Amino acid sequence: MKALVTGTTSGIGKKIAEKLSEKGWELILTGRNEDVLAEMKNRLGNTEIIAADLSKRKDVYGVYEFCKDRDIDMLVNNAGFGVFGKFVDTDLDSELEMIDVNITAVHILMKLFLRDFRKRNRGIILNVASVAGFMHGPLMSGYYASKNYVLRLSMAIHEELRREKSNVSITVFCPGPVDTQFNSRAGVNFSAKPITADYAAEYALKKAFAGNLLAVPGLTAKVCAFGQRFAPYKLLSMVAYHIQHAKKSSDVNRRC
Ligand SMILES: NC(=O)c1ccc[n+]([C@@H]2O[C@H](COP(=O)([O-])OP(=O)(O)OC[C@H]3O[C@@H](n4cnc5c(N)ncnc54)[C@H](OP(=O)(O)O)[C@@H]3O)[C@@H](O)[C@H]2O)c1
Numbered sequence: 001m002k003a004l005v006t007g008t009t010s011g012i013g014k015k016i017a018e019k020l021s022e023k024g025w026e027l028i029l030t031g032r033n034e035d036v037l038a039e040m041k042n043r044l045g046n047t048e049i050i051a052a053d054l055s056k057r058k059d060v061y062g063v064y065e066f067c068k069d070r071d072i073d074m075l076v077n078n079a080g081f082g083v084f085g086k087f088v089d090t091d092l093d094s095e096l097e098m099i100d101v102n103i104t105a106v107h108i109l110m111k112l113f114l115r116d117f118r119k120r121n122r123g124i125i126l127n128v129a130s131v132a133g134f135m136h137g138p139l140m141s142g143y144y145a146s147k148n149y150v151l152r153l154s155m156a157i158h159e160e161l162r163r164e165k166s167n168v169s170i171t172v173f174c175p176g177p178v179d180t181q182f183n184s185r186a187g188v189n190f191s192a193k194p195i196t197a198d199y200a201a202e203y204a205l206k207k208a209f210a211g212n213l214l215a216v217p218g219l220t221a222k223v224c225a226f227g228q229r230f231a232p233y234k235l236l237s238m239v240a241y242h243i244q245h246a247k248k249s250s251d252v253n254r255r256c
Contacts, residue, residue, distance in 0.1 A: 002026040004067050006054060006109070007079030009036040011180030012128060015201035016076055018044065028070065030054070030063055031079065054079050054105035055097040064112045074124040074208075075113045077106045077150075082143035082186040084247070095142045102146035107153065114157070117168040125170040126208040127154050131221040133174055134228055138237060139244035143186075147174075158213045169211040173204040176221035183247070191246035192220060 003020050007013035009031035017029055021044040029037055030052045037049040050066045052059040080102045083094050110125060117123025130144075133151030137144030154172035161168055177183075177194035195218055207215035216225045228236055 001073045002028065002071060003074035003076060004028045004030070004063070004072050004109075004113075005076040005078060006030050006063075006105070007128075008040065009033040011182060012175075012178055012197050012200050012204070013076070013078035014040070015197045016078060016126075016205060017047075019201050019205055020074075021046070025074075028067055028072070055100040057100075057104070057108070060105045060108050064109060068112075068116065072113065072116070073122070074126065075109060076126045076128070077109055078126075078128040079105065080128065080146075082140055082182065082188075084140055084143075084186045084188045084244075086139060087141045090142070098142060099146060102143070103149050106150055110153070110157070114168065118164075118166065121167045123168045124208055124211075125154075125168070126173060126204060127170070128173045128204070129154070131174045131176045131216065131224050133172070134225045135236060135240055136233075137244055138241040139248075140186075140188075144240075155213065169208070171204070171208040171212055171215055173200075173207070173215045174221065174225060175200050175203075175217050176224065188247035191243050 003025050005013055005017045005020070005027060008017045008029040017027055017040065021027060027044065027047040029040055029047060029049050031037055032051060032053050034051045037051060041047045041049045050063055052063050054060055081098060083090050083098050106127060110127070113123065114125065127150050129150040130147040132144040133147035135144060151172050151174065154170055158170045161170060175195065177190050177192050178197055178200045179194040180197050183190060200217060203217040204215050216222050
């Protein structure tokens, strides 16, 4: 069995890759950090790597071209990042790059691999969204909106596949805070206790292998994901603002 995992140079994606390798999967790993990719290839074995900047469309297609004749069984769309700050102040180029990575690359890879998976009537898609996908997020508005896109797209495609009685499965992983480089890259602090990347990866894979659509780890994330349906949007806006505001560090409006 062979998986393509994006964003494997740190955090959740790195752990997902390590756990798949432990289970005997062959891997194709992507990210921009070539040193980390090379280290993982040497350490894990049975691994190919392709450095790619998923904010660039030609790199996204390049990843697919690299994989398309390699009989991929599982696509893990994990790469992503957030931009923090008031919408009016955040850097437009950073946000457009975020939209390219969090939305456009996910959309392209999912469509191209899904076409291949449908021909074979097998395959697993695991999209890493966020509990943010269930909400709107003042002070991180574009990031929350990007994860809403991934969540809703995944849910819609899941229904299309179900009606076709397809053996292709799609799982959307929606964690709350996870202890990775995500926050330092977005220039924020945790406002709630994070789960570990190890637990996040284990949970996401368990749900993906079970063919579940939604994977929401932990009680707090479940309360946010499912409880928001019953709260008025003005209340949600205020609560979300306070949660985001509590994350603020001294160096806001940045990513790297
Ligand atoms: N941590 C959290 O609290 C949390 C909560 C909910 C959802 N998530 C989601 O989980 C996913 C993984 O994030 P993480 O928490 O593991 O953060 P992380 O440690 O910062 O890892 C992000 C990964 O994405 C890759 N990436 C970022 N920009 C990229 C680009 N332009 N091209 C290719 N790869 C790129 C990075 O690789 P390179 O730098 O090598 O390119 C890295 O491997 C993201 O989609 C994030 O939105 C995280």
